[in-house]
Amino acid sequence: xxxxxxxxxxxxxxxxxxxxxxxxxxxxxxxxxxxxxxxxxxxxxxxxxxxxxxxxxxxxxxxxxxxxxxxxxxxxxxxxxxxxxxxxxxxxxxxxxxxxxxxxxxxxxxxxxxxxxxxxxxxxxxxxxxxxxxxxxxxxxxxxxxxxxxxxxxxxxxxxxxxxxxxxxxxxxxxxxxxxxxxxxxxxxxxxxxxxxxxxxxxxxxxxxxxxxxxxxxxxxxxxxxxxxxxxxxxxxxxxxxxxxxxxxxxxxxxxxxxxxxxxxxxxxxxxxxxxxxx
Numbered sequence: 367x368x369x370x371x372x373x374x375x376x377x378x379x380x381x382x383x384x385x386x387x388x389x390x391x392x393x394x395x396x397x398x399x400x401x402x403x404x405x406x407x408x409x410x411x412x413x414x415x416x417x418x419x420x421x422x423x424x425x426x427x428x429x430x431x432x433x434x435x436x437x438x439x440x441x442x443x444x445x446x447x448x449x450x451x452x453x454x455x456x457x458x459x460x461x462x463x464x465x466x467x468x469x470x471x472x473x474x475x476x477x478x479x480x481x482x483x484x485x486x487x488x489x490x491x492x493x494x495x496x497x498x499x500x501x502x503x504x505x506x507x508x509x510x511x512x513x514x515x516x517x518x519x520x521x522x523x524x525x526x527x528x529x530x531x532x533x534x535x536x537x538x539x540x541x542x543x544x545x546x547x548x549x550x551x552x553x554x555x556x557x558x559x560x561x562x563x564x565x566x567x568x569x570x571x572x573x574x575x576x577x578x579x580x581x582x583x584x585x586x587x588x589x590x591x592x593x594x595x596x597x598x599x600x601x602x603x604x605x606x607x608x609x610x611x612x613x614x615x616x617x618x619x620x621x622x623x624x625x626x627x628x629x630x631x632x633x634x635x636x637x638x639x640x641x642x643x644x645x
Contacts (some may be wrong), residue, residue, distance in 0.1 A: 397409070399598055406428075420436040446503060474492045474493075474494055
C-alpha cells in the first residue's frame with residue numbers, strides 16, 4: 367500500500383488546502399520550532415481528529431520545505447511497530463509534533479537524507495526517558511521536497527501571522543478584562559475603605575455607649591452594695607438593741623422577784639416576832 371506521504375509535493379499542498387476547507391473543524395494546525403542534528407527547523411502540523419486520523423506535516427529549514435502525511439491506518443501500524451497502545455502512541459505523537467502540553471516529557475528529532483532520493487528527508491520523532499537514559503522511536507515519515515517551496519513557506523507564514531493576530535485579539539481582550547477587573551477592584555477597595563471607616567465609627571459609638579451602660583451598672587451595683595451593707599448594719603443594730611432590751615427586762619424581772627421575796631421574808635419575820643412577844 368502506498369502511503370499518502372509518498373504523493374508529489376504540489377499535490378500534497380493542494381490536498382491539504384482542500385481538506386482544510388472540508389474538514390476545518392476536525393483539524394488543528396500548529397507551528398513549532400525544533401532542533402534536529404543541531405539545525406533548527408520549523409514544523410507546521412495539521413492534527414486530524416486529535417491525531418487519531420493522522421497528521422499532515424510541512425518541515426522547513428528556511429530555504430527548502432518538505433511535506434508528508436500519515437493517515438489513521440499508518441498510525442495504527444506505527445503503534446504496533448512500537449508495541450505501544452494506540453491511544454498512548456497518538457497522545458505522545460501529538461505532543462512530539464506540536465510541542466504542546468509536553469510537561470516533563472522530552473522528545474528528540476532527526477532529519478536525514480533519504481537513501482533512495484536525496485530530495486527526500488526521513489523525519490523521525492523519538493521519546494526520551496531520562497530515568498533510563500534511552501530514546502525509542504515513536505514514528506518515522508518520509509517527507510518529499512515541496513514542488514513549490516514558496517507555497518509551503520507561505521502556509522507557514524500565513525499560519526504564523528494568523529496566530530499573531532489571534533494572540534493580539536486575545537491580548538486585547540485580556541487587557542479589557544484586566545481593565546474591567548482593575549476598575550471593579552478599585553471600586554471594591556473604595557467601598558471596603560468606607561465600610562471599614564463606618565465599622566470603626568460604629569465600634570467607637572457602641573463602645574462609648576457600652577462604657578456608659580457599664581459605668582451605670584457599676585454605680586448601681588455599688589449603690590445596692592451600700593444599701594445592703596446599711597441594711598445589714600441596721601439589722602445588726604436592731605438585733606443588738608433587742609438583745610439588750612431583753613437582757614434588761616430579764617434583769618429587771620429578777621430584781622423585782624428578789625425584792626418580793628425579801629419583803630415576804632421580812633413580813634413573815636415581823637409577824638413571828640410579834641406573835642412571840644404576845645405570848
